[in-house]
Amino acid sequence: MRDRTVTLVLRSLALAAAVTASAIVIGVALAWLTTRARLPWRRGWAVLAALPLAVPSFVAAYTWVSVAPGVSGFLGTWLVLTFSTYPYVYLPVAAALTRTDPALEEVARSLGRTGLAATVEVTARVVRPAVAAGALLVALYALSDFGTPSLMRYDVFTRVIHTSYSASFDRTPAAVLSLVLVAITVAITVAEQRSRGRAGYARLGAGAARALHDVDLGRATPLAVAFTGAVTAVALGFPAVVLGLWVSRGRSAGVDWAELVPAGVSTVWVAVLGALAATALAVPVGVLAARHPDRGGRLLEHLTYAGHAVPGIVVALALVFFGVRYAQPVYQRTPLLVLAYAVLFMPAVVGAVRAAVSQSPPRLEEVARSLGRTPAGVLRDVTLRLATPGIAAGFALVTLTAMKELPATLLLRPTGMDTLATRLWTETGVGAYAAAAPYAVALVLLAAVPTVLLARVQERVTRPAQPGGEPVDPVATVVPAVATEGGAR
Template sequence: MTSIPPAHRDAPGGRRRPRWTAGRPPAVLLVPAMVAAAVALLPIAYLVVRTAEAGAAGVMETLWRERTLWLVLRSLGLAAAVTGSCLVIGVALAWLTTRTDLPGRGTWAVVAALPLAVPSYVAAYAWISVVPALAGFWGTWLVLTACTYPYVFLPVAATLRRVDPALEEVSRSLGRSALRTYLTVTARQVRPAAAAGALLVALYTLSDFGTPSLLRYDVFTRVIHTSYRASFDRTPAAVLSVVLVVITVAITVAESRTRGRAEASRVGSGAARTPPTAQLGRARPLALAGTAAVAAVSLGFPAVVLAYWMVRGSSAGLEWDRLAPAGAATLWVALLGALAATALAVPVGVLAARHASRGGRLIEHATYAGHALPGIVVGLALVFFGVRWAEPIYQRTPLLVLAYAVLFMPAAIGSVRAAVAQSPPRLEEIARSLGQRPADVLRRVTLPLAGPGIAAGFALVMLTVMKELPATLLLRPTGMDTLATRLWTETGVGAYAAAAPYAVALVLLAAVPTFLLSRVQSRMVAPRGTGGILEEGHVVEETGGET
């Protein structure tokens, strides 16, 4: 047994302090993370400028309106309702498809992830065109819940597959019931993943524009958009956007405190076997019916309505000269947006998982600020930025990609942070004790271990970029159309049958990263073997606590 390396003997009381995970974050993480935060805060700077132009009197006049209070209550109420229902559905489906003898659970796991491929405004159009009475709160809640519960399902399912079954077996051997074991052991290990998914659901609900607009339910996004379109004075809309940002920051702080100091990593690879399967018994038909009902509401109904419009409409013929270029442009900008957002998210996710300092939390919270802004606000902010300071990229692809990075960086950060938190930090400590620099530890240990989570974040951002609408409408290069913009154009003039081919193509195209995301998440399990790392051609193993 070797002695404790000097790098680990500087903590008071004789405790070991790893240089990699304690103290000041290395520059290889801190500098890129600060750049990511600066990019995310760019639209906030625009809002500050616009709000300052109103002066204190104008700001207070907007804030103290009775309508502003109602907007806060309605937006928060909708976000709370959607998040709560997504937590229930997502966690239940994750448990059924990973831990029970549900018939066809592998197929149901893929089906449960597919609603991410359905843009919320497409689902809203499908429901409102058939059931007009759904307009309002209940319709908006139904559509957003059906489209966003996979944000909870995917990370929770991945965590349930990765949790070491030995911990649950020990709990059962001590006489605890299955329910108490789940609440005290399993639930505590999936809590960070569930909290990260719930945060994405809440932020998506606060920032969504298409669904509340089609279902005529006034929330911040719809009112801000109306204010921008109805008046040359955009200051009131900027003030409302600032209120929305404050709400977002409050939610991210609450999620961070809910996540707490939960540990989800293992020292080694754990047990190289699957967890025990729970027998549903008489509850199997009920579980199967519930799973099928969720799939019918989130996938079946929109698919039937789109097929109806494709067949019924006389103008539903395929215009390949428009459809093919729009599909190619959608893929291209989605790929670029996912690359940019993931590259910015990796240092922030690692910083949040490994350096839980006040500065690290501040940077993480800053990156979430842009995600809660409506796409039109981010788009207008970058138009302002492009015209004033970045004219060479104005109405060019780079400015559009920058908007995607601001809007969807948190989706990748959540996946990266969860993956890094679940990888054993002791491997990084060993690498540092062997003289490796922080950059080498990051490149050769941390990132490979978090690879599945990074890939999942990339697929999630690519999927979300494909469905983005308001910022794309404002910032797309001249002459370029995506499937989302073509769909919105046809729907805006009432040509539902002509819009159907673009909606179907968008759903089918988005199904590819959705399927890949589901497969990547299913493979997010602990590394096999003895828990060693390859370092300069040698394997460093951990056995019995000795190195």
């Protein structure tokens, strides 16, 4: 058992490290190209770069294994997770780059720095919190994902825990592995928190009232276009083509609308309820973590991330035990499933709110108090008002990820209710790829809605400064939070 645990630790950490490193490279490169470079069709590439969030990782894995079964194991899992998670780095870094004050680089150049040195020494430091926050979400996702390693037949913690729970009456080995996974996650979140340091990243005023100067790529333009095109082709093009292929093959049998429509309605209903619950619970934690970053605030924040890292199957079985023993009226009812979503996806809102509140200057709250506002009034009219884009981003991310949640939904959904994810998993499990395709397409289309809303929130809060100033932007790193995609955890 001990040797097996060590092997799982090494395999899981290696996968998480590889996925995180590659997601950082792709996400940062795309963010820079779509915000700071003269890239042809830049606005279109910016939209396409965020859309892989709408494709559940287990749907992407399904498209690969259905046409290329040889792409499995570590290579297949790394490939799918990388192109499913890089938007968690791309979105916050693009937001931070767009909101960077051009005067900072200009001052650095006036002091003798070259363009590259100014970018590395000034801009890179400004966007470092966004990179760290996005990387944290990618690492947590890679550690907690269940669907992709299962379809790719690659043993990591989540797959072995699920197998142990399903194949044995003795839950002790799975419980031990779950505790090890939680410990690893806490260590990662602590490392990310320390990487932020104690430096502040808020600024007063709107910065220089002019747009950033785009970099002319020159002869490198074809390479930049080829890079963005290749990423889009792997992350979006390939899944779309394969899904279209399977839908066309299954057209002769027709679409079972009596199953598809109720599954779609149930997916939206429970996802929105889960997002509301997660937001209500996470906003106080995010504000506390931002304004009181002492041991208590950090501990509370880390506990929420630990809950996110626990595989959905573990959270679901714990709630099954709780429901059977202590909450029979809600067992196999919607409230228990909503509670699972809240536990799993709270970091999507906690991180967004913490990032937004951290970037709103505390002096604004002090001014409000000096004008006679009560603490509750300051929280309502100043802190939460400035954090609204972060809260909206977190809500959209939870809705998106709850739609794609798989193991918790399988165990906790009300009797007789199916979601698109559970129907897709059922059909895929018996090799009915053509029958699974309509559910996969419907899930991707529904998930695209909160993805587009999320992009709109980002575009609004990252609009360049205009002459005459504008309110302080609370979220140069709004979207890192998130996302958490617990996806097909």
